[in-house]
Amino acid sequence: MTQNNKINYIEIPAQNIAATKAFFSDVFGWSFVDYGPEYCSFFAQGVDGGFFKSDLVVATKNGSPLIVLYSNDLEATQNKIEQAGGKIIKPTFSFPGGRRFHFSDPNGNEFAVWSQ
Template sequence: MQNNKINYIELPAAKLDATKTFFKQTFGWGFVDYGSEYSAFENAGLDGGFFHSEKSSNTKDGSALVVLYSDDLEGIKETIVENGGTIVQNIFSFPGGRRFHFSDPSNNEFAVWSDK
């Protein structure tokens, strides 16, 4: 553990099982359940968890944006759609790379970026 550093993130999930399946199949994350309404994720770069809630995390509502990295932006975009994610903003360029935004089965917004 590093003192005074971000250590853990928690996100809502209306469809907890579908959300876990999506991230496991799409990004290879692992999960540890703590009861029926909370599941911690691992192997995601930063540890965290999903808690059952009808709310979702979206930038239009002022939420922070969780951004993942991929060295194959087009490939991961296709995998996201195949596994039940929805593209909410197509690939665009920005200084330093390219990225797109997607929502998971619980309607949480994420982004994936690449420097390639």
């Protein structure tokens, strides 16, 4: 349900839409709806969003917001990411409340996964 003044949708750049869909489907089980060759959307993932064709990348070193996913099994998720072609760019570390690692998707976009 759309809520007034709440984050509703996120758009993320992707150099390769097909590789993006394959990666997030394989690793996280996401489903996509295509809106032409340069845009696809995802839904029911905590917040809805989409990937748009672009040579830009999301990275915290560039000042981009960090999208953080949750996992019940951090090590299993890391293995799936690596098997699907993602790269671990910041190994697992502890922080107050849990542990997390950062990875890049096949496009080079930075994400994180955390667990309690």
